[in-house]
Structures are given as C-alpha cells and as structure tokens.
Amino acid sequence: MTVRASLAVVAAVLGLGAAVVAPPAQAERLIASVSNHRVTVTPNYSGEELVLFGSVEKDKFTPANRTSYDLVVTVSGPRADMVTRRKERKFGIWINTDYRQFLQVPSYLALFANRPFDAIAPPEVERRQQLGLNNVLLTQRVGPDYADVVPNDAFRSAFVRLRSEHGLYREDTSAVTFLTPTLFRTGIPLPAAVPIGTYHVEIKLFFDGALVTRTETAFEIVKVGFEQFVANTARVNGFGYGLVTAFMALMTGWMASIVFRKD
Amino acid sequence: MQLYLPIADIPVNVFLILAMGAAVGFVSGMFGIGGGFLMTPLLIFVGIAPAVAVASVASHIAASSFSGALTYWRRRAIDPALAVVLLTGGTVGTALGVWTFTVLRSLGQLDLMIALSYVVLLTTVGGLMFWEGLRAILRIRRGVAVSIRRSGAHGWIHGLPLKMRFKRSKIYLSVIPVVVVGIVIGFIGAVMGIGGGFILIPIMIYLLRVPTSTVIGTSMVLTLVTMLFATMLHALTNHLVDAVLALILMVGGVTGAQFGARAGQKIRGEHLRLLLGLLILAVGIRFAIELVIRPDDLFTIRETGGGG
Numbered sequence: 001m002t003v004r005a006s007l008a009v010v011a012a013v014l015g016l017g018a019a020v021v022a023p024p025a026q027a028e029r030l031i032a033s034v035s036n037h038r039v040t041v042t043p044n045y046s047g048e049e050l051v052l053f054g055s056v057e058k059d060k061f062t063p064a065n066r067t068s069y070d071l072v073v074t075v076s077g078p079r080a081d082m083v084t085r086r087k088e089r090k091f092g093i094w095i096n097t098d099y100r101q102f103l104q105v106p107s108y109l110a111l112f113a114n115r116p117f118d119a120i121a122p123p124e125v126e127r128r129q130q131l132g133l134n135n136v137l138l139t140q141r142v143g144p145d146y147a148d149v150v151p152n153d154a155f156r157s158a159f160v161r162l163r164s165e166h167g168l169y170r171e172d173t174s175a176v177t178f179l180t181p182t183l184f185r186t187g188i189p190l191p192a193a194v195p196i197g198t199y200h201v202e203i204k205l206f207f208d209g210a211l212v213t214r215t216e217t218a219f220e221i222v223k224v225g226f227e228q229f230v231a232n233t234a235r236v237n238g239f240g241y242g243l244v245t246a247f248m249a250l251m252t253g254w255m256a257s258i259v260f261r262k263d
Numbered sequence: 264m265q266l267y268l269p270i271a272d273i274p275v276n277v278f279l280i281l282a283m284g285a286a287v288g289f290v291s292g293m294f295g296i297g298g299g300f301l302m303t304p305l306l307i308f309v310g311i312a313p314a315v316a317v318a319s320v321a322s323h324i325a326a327s328s329f330s331g332a333l334t335y336w337r338r339r340a341i342d343p344a345l346a347v348v349l350l351t352g353g354t355v356g357t358a359l360g361v362w363t364f365t366v367l368r369s370l371g372q373l374d375l376m377i378a379l380s381y382v383v384l385l386t387t388v389g390g391l392m393f394w395e396g397l398r399a400i401l402r403i404r405r406g407v408a409v410s411i412r413r414s415g416a417h418g419w420i421h422g423l424p425l426k427m428r429f430k431r432s433k434i435y436l437s438v439i440p441v442v443v444v445g446i447v448i449g450f451i452g453a454v455m456g457i458g459g460g461f462i463l464i465p466i467m468i469y470l471l472r473v474p475t476s477t478v479i480g481t482s483m484v485l486t487l488v489t490m491l492f493a494t495m496l497h498a499l500t501n502h503l504v505d506a507v508l509a510l511i512l513m514v515g516g517v518t519g520a521q522f523g524a525r526a527g528q529k530i531r532g533e534h535l536r537l538l539l540g541l542l543i544l545a546v547g548i549r550f551a552i553e554l555v556i557r558p559d560d561l562f563t564i565r566e567t568g569g570g571g
Binding site: 041045046080081082083084085086087088089092093094095096099107155158159161162163192193226227228230231234235238239241242243244245246248249250252253254255256257260 | 265267269273323325326329333334371374375379490491495497498500506509510513517518554555558562565566
C-alpha cells in the first residue's frame with residue numbers, strides 16, 4: 001500500500017517535471033493522415049481527390065477557453081525551376097520579350113483553410129506562416145538578384161494565375177471542415193496533369209491568430225504502366241528510344257504498303 | 264477513349280488523333296505529299312506543345328513516306344543516284360535544323376519561329392501554287408495548248424561545275440544545286456516538322472528539271488531519310504518525340520493516304536494544284552492571324568527542369 005502510494009507520488013512528480021519542461025504550446029497535438037499515401041497515375045487517369053483527415057488532441061494543459069480552432073493545410077508538390085515569359089507587340093506581331101525565372105517553386109501548390117486567411121491571422125502572421133497564394137514564397141531571379149517580389153508583381157501574378165488555370169495552384173478558404181470542434185477533414189484535388197513526385201502536406205493549427213502547433217505528412221504520386229516506361233526511356237536512353245521509334249515508323253509504312261498493295 | 268501521351272504529357276482522345284491522322288493522310292495521299300505541314304499545326308491547335316508536335320510528326324512522315332517509297336521503288340520510279348546526292352545535303356541540313364531547334368527552344372523563341380516560318384513558307388508556296396493552278400485552268404478554258412518547256416541549257420544552274428549523270432532521270436546536272444536543295448529541305452523539315460515534299464517537288468521539277476516520272480519517288484526517299492534522321496536527333500537531343508502519339512498518327516495516316524490516293528486520281532491535275540494551293544495558303548493565313556491578333560494570355564510558363 002505504502003509502496004504503491006510512493007510510486008504514485010514519484011509518477012506524479014515525474015509527470016509534473018515533464019509538463020514543466022515542455023513549452024505550453026505543446027498543449028495540443030495534431031494527428032492527420034491522407035486517404036492514400038501512394039497515388040498511381042494510370043493511362044486513363046483523369047484526376048482524383050485525396051482526403052486528408054485528422055483531429056486535434058487536447059490534453060490537460062490545454063487552456064479551457066480553446067474551443068474552436070482554425071486550420072490551414074498547405075500541399076506542395078515537387079519543386080522545379082520555371083520561366084514565365086511575357087509577349088509584347090513588336091513589328092506588328094506578338095513575340096516573347098521579357099521573362100522571369102522562378103527558382104525551385106512547387107509544381108503543385110494548394111492552400112486550404114476553414115475560413116479566410118485574413119480572418120484566421122493578422123497580416124504579419126499571414127506573411128510569416130505563408131498563408132495564401134499571395135504570401136507563399138516564390139523565389140525569382142531578376143538579373144543577379146534572388147528575391148520574392150510583391151504579390152501584385154505582373155510576372156508573379158501571371159505565374160500564379162496560369163498555374164491556377166491548370167488546377168495546379170489553388171486556394172480554398174472553405175475546403176477544411178470541422179466535423180466536431182476537434183475533428184477535421186479536407187479534400188486535396190489532383191488534376192489530370194498532376195506532376196509526379198513527393199508531395200508534402202503541412203497542417204497548421206491556429207487559435208486566436210497565433211500558431212498553436214503544426215504537423216506534416218506526405219504522399220507520393222507515381223506514374224505506372226506503359227507511358228511511364230516510355231517517358232523514362234525517352235529521357236534516359238534517347239538513342240534507343242529514337243531507334244525504336246524510327247523502326248516503328250518503318251514497320252508501319254511497310255505494313256501499309258503490303259496491306260494496301262494494288263499491283 | 265482517353266489516352267495519356269507520355270511525352271506531350273496531356274491526355275487526348277485517341278479517336279480524335281486517329282481521325283486527324285486519317286484526314287491528313289487522305290489529303291497527303293490525294294496530293295502525293297507528306298502532309299506534315301497540316302499535321303503539325305493541327306496538333307498544335309489541339310493543345311500539344313509545338314516542340315513535341317514537330318518532333319513527333321517527323322516519325323509520322325517517315326512512316327507514310329516509307330510506304331510511298333516502297334510503292335515507287337516497285338515501279339522503278341526512284342532515281343537512286345539523285346536520291347543519294349540529295350541525301351548528303353539532307354542529312355547536313357537536318358542536323359543543322361535540329362541544332363537550331365534546340366537553340367531557339369532555350370531562348371524561348373521556338374514557338375514564334377515555327378509560326379513565322381509557317382506563315383512565310385506556306386503563304387508563299389500556297390500562293391504560287393494557287394496562282395499557277397488558276398492560270399492553268401484559265402488557259403485550258405481558253406483552249407490554249409499547254410506546253411511544258413523542258414529544253415536544256417537553262418540559266419546559271421546548268422552552268423555549274425561538278426556535273427554528274429543521273430541515269431534513271433536521264434539528266435546531266437551539277438551536284439552543287441542538288442546538295443543545296445537537300446540542305447534547305449532537311450533544315451526546314453527539322454525545324455518546322457514537315458517533310459518538305461510540297462516545296463521539294465516544285466523545286467525539282469522547275470529548277471533542277473527532273474522528269475516527273477522519278478520526281479515524287481525520289482523526293483519521298485529524301486523525306487524518308489531526313490525524317491528518320493530528324494526523329495533520331497530530336498529523340499537524342501530534346502527528348503520530345505512522343506512515340507505513342509506518333510503511332511496513332513501513323514496508323515491513321517497510312518490508312519487515310521490510301522483512300523486519298525484513289526480520290527486524287529479522279530481529279531484533274533490543275534484542279535488538284537489549285538486545291539492544294541488553297542489549303543496551304545489557308546494554313547499559312549491561320550498562323551499569320553494567330554501572330555497578329557493579341558493573344559488571350561500574354562504570359563506563358565515553361566518548366567526548365569531542376570526538379571528537387
């Protein structure tokens with residue numbers, strides 16, 4: 001009896017010690033998962049929607065007034081360098097003149113929230129936490145300088161707009177739904193032309209305009225089947241690929257001349 | 264039925280591409296041309312990147328010209344010596360063309376150059392053909408006898424050195440203009456994704472005075488080899504040849520060509536030239552309009568690699 005009691009005291013002291021060491025921000029824990037960690041793109045793939053769901057785990061250190069949270073989900077695809085070009089009228093025709101290089105920007109980018117970003121956090125937090133397409137860092141090379149520019153820069157906004165038109169960049173501030181005050185879900189739409197690679201999902205929990213906690217998960221998009229084999233071969237073994245294509249052309253032509261032979 | 268094109272990186276309807284191949288094949292069979300100048304623009308209009316269209320159409324033309332060349336070979340309508348001399352120029356021109364293609368692509372001016380060269384070449388050739396066909400028809404209407412003058416010793420071309428006897432065509436000609444023509448056709452073909460038959464045949468008839476009996480077959484040999492070479496080079500340097508797309512086009516193309524050839528035999532030569540001229544002119548004007556009107560979107564994005 002006494003032994004048990006003393007053990008309980010030790011446990012309580014240890015527990016208390018742990019609580020003292022851990023910062024108060026750890027009062028909530030985010031647990032999240034996507035419906036499929038490996039999306040396979042097959043020949044007749046025409047887009048898909050993944051589902052991300054999760055819950056906010058509270059513990060006894062969670063302040064009692066924290067009842068409703070805000071949640072921002074950022075999904076970013078494999079990064080690549082891109083060039084945005086602008087056409088101008090020269091000599092009566094429209095030609096590409098000026099351009100900007102975007103360095104290591106996500107090929108797919110989606111930002112989801114349960115309500116508008118400016119309602120979730122004040123502007124400086126929005127900027128620091130990169131909430132919304134206007135606040136995401138997109139590094140440009142302008143001459144010798146590397147920098148992100150103001151959101152209304154012509155090249156940046158054109159870049160975001162064009163990617164959005166293809167469904168590759170998106171922002172939806174009503175996509176995240178809280179099923180209960182702590183249980184949430186959101187859909188991640190993936191268009192037909194989705195780039196292959198590893199996708200990082202970052203989930204940030206806000207309360208009263210401040211970041212409470214965050215977690216990460218990931219999924220992978222792989223192309224399978226014949227076309228992936230073809231695409232790989234074309235890239236890796238251009239010579240063999242060219243030979244096979246040329247041979248295929250000759251065979252098709254030869255077959256046609258046999259099939260449709262008149263004389 | 265949707266099919267995902269591995270290199271073009273877009274899903275397309277197989278039957279649409281097949282139908283386009285067949286339609287272009289029909290036209291090419293009817294006029295005895297490769298049809299690349301129609302196929303490449305059509306692919307661009309359905310949303311395939313110009314660079315991929317140009318590279319893939321090369322293998323499509325190779326297929327249709329091989330089937331044609333086999334037929335002409337059986338009829339002994341190919342001049343091997345002339346073909347070999349043309350090809351020495353053709354391979355050089357193709358290599359130059361693919362190199363230019365790569366440079367323009369990195370400068371971001373490839374699409375413009377493809378469009379511009381289509382405008383210039385197609386409106387010129389189409390206009391000339393249309394005019395020539397129209398005049399021929401008017402002459403026949405008036406009942407004037409058409410005399411195709413093929414007397415020798417014409418102009419400076421026939422005064423050039425390094426003369427060579429091309430037995431099957433029964434002509435005695437300097438190799439210099441033949442090689443130059445090969446270079447030009449090879450270059451144009453690689454940059455624009457066309458076989459060049461519709462330019463080569465008039466040049467061979469009017470400038471080199473090759474008899475009509477061997478002109479089409481020989482030009483098909485040149486087209487075949489330059490397009491095979493272009494396929495190889497495009498696959499090797501730019502990795503832009505879409506074999507799946509090419510196969511669909513080939514199957515549609517060679518089938519359509521057979522029906523086109525039969526239809527073509529029922530139409531008179533000058534009417535055929537007039538129609539072909541109009542068709543070429545129309546494609547050229549279509550490109551010109553595209554260049555002159557303000558595009559829907561002034562901005563374009565291209566991935567330059569460096570995935571991370």
